[in-house]
Amino acid sequence: MPQYIYAEGKQNDIRTAAKRFELLFEEDGFAISNFEVDEDSNLWALSLYPAEEGVTDIYKIALAELSALSMALPLRIEELADVDWVTKSLEGLVPVEAGRFIVHGSHDKGVINTRGHIAVQINAGQAFGTGHHGTTAGCLKVLSEELRGFHPLRILDLGTGSAVLAIALAKLLKQEILATDIDPVSIETADENTRINEVHPLVKTAVAAGFHHPVFAEKGPFDLIVANILAGPLCKMAPDVARNTAIGGRVILSGLLPHQRSRIISAYRTQGMSLVRTVTENGWLVLVFKR
Missing domain, CATH: 3.40.50.150 (Vaccinia Virus protein VP39)
Structure with a gap:
């Protein structure tokens, strides 16, 4: 089943991470999105969709990038339902x-x-x-x-x-x-x-x-x-x-x-x-x- 990289956090952290990932992966053409999950709690989410065969490697690179920014977003690898999105x-x-x-x-x-x-x-x-x-x-x-x-x-x-x-x-x-x-x-x-x-x-x-x-x-x-x-x-x-x-x-x-x-x-x-x-x-x- 296809996989992608996902994290939830505060709006500023999610948007900062999304911008960094856009720069980091711009030549790879990976889809990156950030969106609001819960307005009352200021909870936002970030999704990164690498090439299917390279999810683990991209996950490690993304973690290292966040570490260099002193950000502790809980990145994780998720399964993507087999749907024609x-x-x-x-x-x-x-x-x-x-x-x-x-x-x-x-x-x-x-x-x-x-x-x-x-x-x-x-x-x-x-x-x-x-x-x-x-x-x-x-x-x-x-x-x-x-x-x-x-x-x-x-x-x-x-x-x-x-x-x-x-x-x-x-x-x-x-x-x-x-x-x-x-x-x-x-x-x-x-x-x-x-x-x-x-x-x-x-x-x-x-x-x-x-x-x-x-x-x-x-x-x-x-x-x-x-x-x-x-x-x-x-x-x-x-x-x-x-x-x-x-x-x-x-x-x-x-x-x-x-x-x-x-x-x-x-x-x-x-x-x-x-x-x-x-x-x-x-x-x-x-x-x-x-x-």
């Missing part, structure tokens, strides 16, 4: 308006008012990106604005996940979008979602790590690259992203926290990219660069 949580999510788009699940199809918006249906699945997270919603809003006066011909959705961005772009522009991801499961989910949204003839998907796959040479250089992933990989890929961006092309980066701004800007400016704008959405950062 993504599907379960999506059932309670309302449609999200983001710029010219509205993202919804299958349970809302036919009952929501999509007038004036481009509807994108994203069902629960194993890939990231239902549209409800600030990183995705922020990226969709920025795309809505950027594409009013900018008309790219060759477009890449790097680290596509559920393909929410690729689907939105295909519906808005009615042209081919390349969507890639390192994870085969994500690509399976992306293919399913493109069929549901009836844009599968326009969205070409590929399992690709980095930019070594031949599809990048075939379809690039790109006038627009969107990447809603993590700061670590985005910094490492800065030279390849710049090299695969056409002169005058734009790069939109999301999945970033505000404290990572300087690090990302430095990595891309070094590659000849200029910062066009910075947008913050629900505590998450979207950066727009131009080559």
